[in-house]
Amino acid sequence: MEKQIENRNVIYTLSEGLTANKISEYSQYLDQTLPDVESFDEFILNLSQTDTIDSTGVTFIISIYKKMKVLGKKFSISGATEEVQGLFKLMKLNQFFEMRS
Amino acid sequence: MIVFEKNVASTFQAVHEAVEEIMSFLKSQWPWLDKSILFKINFLLRELMNNAVEHGNKFSENKKILCRILKEDQFLVLEVTDEGDGIVLLDHAFPTDNVESLLRERNRGYQLLLEMALDVSVAGNQVKVILDLHPEQEIRME
Numbered sequence: 001m002e003k004q005i006e007n008r009n010v011i012y013t014l015s016e017g018l019t020a021n022k023i024s025e026y027s028q029y030l031d032q033t034l035p036d037v038e039s040f041d042e043f044i045l046n047l048s049q050t051d052t053i054d055s056t057g058v059t060f061i062i063s064i065y066k067k068m069k070v071l072g073k074k075f076s077i078s079g080a081t082e083e084v085q086g087l088f089k090l091m092k093l094n095q096f097f098e099m100r101s
Numbered sequence: 102m103i104v105f106e107k108n109v110a111s112t113f114q115a116v117h118e119a120v121e122e123i124m125s126f127l128k129s130q131w132p133w134l135d136k137s138i139l140f141k142i143n144f145l146l147r148e149l150m151n152n153a154v155e156h157g158n159k160f161s162e163n164k165k166i167l168c169r170i171l172k173e174d175q176f177l178v179l180e181v182t183d184e185g186d187g188i189v190l191l192d193h194a195f196p197t198d199n200v201e202s203l204l205r206e207r208n209r210g211y212q213l214l215l216e217m218a219l220d221v222s223v224a225g226n227q228v229k230v231i232l233d234l235h236p237e238q239e240i241r242m243e
Contacts, residue, residue, distance in 0.1 A: 020151050021113040051140070052120075054147040055210035056113075083140035090216055091209070 001029050010035055011078075013046040018057030026060065043068045044100075048079025053087065065097055076100060104130065105170040109150060111158040116150040119168060127170075131234075138234060141217050142177065145230055148210040149181040157183025157226055175235045176219070182227040 004011045012030070016022055043064065061077070068075040076098040080088070088094045105126055109119045124143055127134060134142075150166055158164035164184040171178040214221050220231040 017117070019113075019117055019147060021117040052143055052147075054144060054151060055213060056151065058209060081140075083137060086137075087144070087213075091213070 001026050003033050005035065005040065008039070008041040009044055010040040010042070011044045011046055013048070014050045016050070017052035018047065018050050018060065019052055019054045020056035023056050023060050030064070037071050037073075040073065042074040042076065044076050044078050046078050047081070047084060050084070051081055053084055058087070058091065058093075062093070102172055103169060104172050105168075107168050108165045109154075109168055111154045111160050111162065111164050111166065113151060113154065116147065116154055119150065120146045123168070123170065134234065138232070141232060142179070145179055145214060145217060145232065146181075148214055149179060149228055149230060152210060153181050153183035153185070153226075153228070157185030157188070159185065172234075175233060177232045177234050179230045179232065180227065185226050187225045188223050188228065 002013045002015070004013070014026070018026075045061065045064065065075045077088075078100040080099055085094070085099055088099065105123055107119055107122070109115050120143060123146060124139065127142065128139070146168070150168060153166040154160060158166060161184075166184075167180075167182040169180040169182075171180065211221075214230060217232075218230045219233050222229045
């Protein structure tokens with residue numbers, strides 16, 4: 001997982017799967033690197049290099065969405081594969097955040 | 102016909118490595134499998150095995166899970182057995198018309214199994230999922 005800041009967007013890019021074996025590592029990285037709340041407007045999770053996901057990964061995304069909502073920030077997902085986007089639609093989660101190609 | 106069988110340690114990392122091995126095997130055996138079906142197999146295997154590791158074997162170092170894959174005509178059967186006390190399934194579906202339910206942080210995996218697979222059955226500490234490999238008959242996720 002890598003962090004970039006562009007304009008007032010903080011972008012986290014995953015280079016491996018969003019799966020149970022990686023979630024504690026991602027959570028820890030996020031806790032340690034999330035910028036000051038005043039320094040960004042939008043949190044973007046870049047999944048363009050991720051083609052595997054499980055329900056623990058889905059829960060991880062939901063927890064980030066909820067955290068950003070509490071902070072008053074926009075949350076979106078970018079680069080998700082057709083299959084990952086389909087999974088979010090199946091769970092009706094696409095109504096809560098934008099999924100950009 | 103059994104096409105793959107493996108004992109897996111009770112950790113999420115062992116599950117991940119087993120799924121990677123199985124996916125490589127399936128791709129080499131049946132290169133015609135499309136990416137939508139491969140995604141579902143990958144997802145379903147992780148759900149079955151992660152649940153077995155966490156809720157069945159409770160991460161015990163002394164317990165293994167058995168993952169068996171069978172092919173019967175156009176159907177793939179994913180069979181996962183743990184060494185736990187058996188599985189109790191939820192007897193209700195989660196509502197899909199309220200925000201709290203949609204954004205819940207537990208009990209998502211089993212409902213996804215039901216939506217993605219052709220059939221899901223449980224007997225004691227074994228869960229069996231049947232998936233249709235025929236793309237024309239595949240239930241699309243969208």
